[in-house]
Amino acid sequence: MTFEGVTCFSLEHLGLLNIVYSIRIVEAIDKNYEYVSAALNKGERLSTRKGAKTAFMYSSLGAELGIEFDSLRIERSPAEH
Numbered sequence: 001m002t003f004e005g006v007t008c009f010s011l012e013h014l015g016l017l018n019i020v021y022s023i024r025i026v027e028a029i030d031k032n033y034e035y036v037s038a039a040l041n042k043g044e045r046l047s048t049r050k051g052a053k054t055a056f057m058y059s060s061l062g063a064e065l066g067i068e069f070d071s072l073r074i075e076r077s078p079a080e081h
Contacts, residue, residue, distance in 0.1 A: 005070025007051040010043025018063040026054045039066040 001023070026036045036056045043066060051068035 002073040002075070003055070003067055003069040003071075004073060005051060006067060007047040007049055007070075008040050008043050008045045008066075008068040010039045010064070010066040012039070012064045013062040014065075015061055015063065017061055019060040020063075021058045021060070023055055023057045023065075026056050032056065036066050039064060040068055 026033055033054075036054055039056075040054070052070045053068070053072070055067050055069065055072075057063070057065035
């Protein structure tokens with residue numbers, strides 16, 4: 001998975017025992033949008049512009065990844081071909 005055109009990200013509480021449940025695109029109409037926006041406001045801004053999309057990683061043990069980006073590319077690993 002490659003996030004292209006990343007403009008901002010926030011990564012907190014990452015540890016070896018975290019299990020990623022999902023990475024979801026979050027839109028302004030979603031109930032968690034304000035939470036994700038607040039996380040990104042504390043994050044690392046890489047550009048003055050805003051990315052086209054926002055994603056958030058849901059995981060165990062409190063690890064959080066919020067990312068603002070333009071596009072997403074998902075590729076199979078060589079073992080899956």
